Amino acid sequence: MIQKTDLLNAIAPTNRGLLTSPEQQQAILTQVARLEACNPTPSPLTATDLLNGNWQLLYTTSSELLGIDRFPLLTLGNIYQWVDMAQQRIYNLAEIKSVLGGLVSVTATFEAVSEKRVNVQFDRAIFGLQATLGYQNPSQFIATLQQTTKFNLIKGIDFTINSNRAPGWLEITYLDDTMRIGRGNQGSTFVLCKV
Template identity: 55%
Template sequence: MLGKTNLLNAIAGKKRGNMASQTEKQAILAAIASLEDLNPTPRPFEALNVNLLDGNWRLVYTTSQELLNLDRIPLCQVNSIYQCIRVADKTIYNLAEISGLPYLEGLISVAAKFEPISERRVQVKFERGVVGLQRFLRYQSPNDLINRMQTGNKLSPIDFAINSDRQQGWLDITYLDEDLRIGRGNEGSVFVLTKT
C-alpha cells in the first residue's frame, strides 16, 4: 500500500519524532490522516480482529511530549518504546528501554487495564509502574518482563501501584493492519507503532 510506505518513509530516521522539523511533522501528520482514511480494520475489537491487535508493538513515531521528553533525560537515551497488548487479559504494558552509562541501562514500565467503550476506543486505567536497572530486573525482553509482572511479585525497589481513578485516559485505534497500528489519545497525541 503506497500510503503506508509513504508514512514509514516519512518517519524513518526521525527518532520517534524528536528529529523531525516542523515541516516534516506537518507532512507526517498529513500522511497519517490519509492512511487513517484507508483503515482496513475500523472495528478492532470484533472477534475476528483481536488477533491483529494482540502482541508487541514498537513505537516508531509520536507527538506525545511525555514520551519524546524521555530522550531529554541527561546521560540517557531511549532505545525502544514498546506497547504490548494482551487482549485476553485486557492489559497494556508500556515499556521504555533506556541506555546510558555502561551497565546502567534502565527500564520504565507501566501496566494498565483497558476496556473497549466503542468500536474503536478503549478506556485505559493505569495500575502499576516499575522502574529500575535492566541488570537488576534481569530484563531480557518485553515478553519476559510481562510474564514476571503478571505473577504480581515486586520486581524492583521502585515497583508501585498507580491510582487508576486519577491516572486514566482513552485511546482511539484509527488504523490497524497485520503490522501497523495508529492511535490517537485523549491528550491529542498521535502514536504510530509497528508489530514486532
C-alpha cells in the same frame, strides 16, 4: 499500499519523533490521516488476533514519551507496547540507554467503549536497571510482570499509580497485520509496528 510506504519513509529519519521539526510533524500527520482513511479494519477492537501481542513504537507526538530522552545522560531506546485483549491489559516498556541500561514500564487496564476506542487506566509503574530487573526482552519481562505483584526495592522502584485519576482514552484509527495507528486523549498520535 503507497500511503503506508510514504508514511514509513517519512518517519524513518525522525527517531520516533525526537528529531522532527514542526513542519515535518505536520507533513507526517497529514500522511497519517491519509493512511487512516484507508483503514482495512473498521472495527479494530473486534480484531483480537491482530491487536494481541508486542508492538514497537515507530513514531509519536507524545511529549511524555519523548521527554524521557531529555534527561541528562539518558537516551531513549526502543519503546514497546504489549496488548493482551483477553486480560484487557496493556504493558508499556521503554528501554533506556545509559551506562547501566535502564527500563521504564507502565501497566494499565483498558475497557472498550466503542469498536475503536478504549478507556485506559494506568495502575503500576516500574523504574530500574535492566540487569537488576532481569530484563532480557519484552516478552520475557511481560511474563515476569504477570507473575510478580511487586518488585522489591533492590530490583527497582515499583509503585501503584493512583486509581483516582480520570482514565485516558486511546482510539485505534488504523490496524492491519503489521501496523497500528492510535490517537490519544492528550492529542498524541502513535504509529507502531507488530514485532
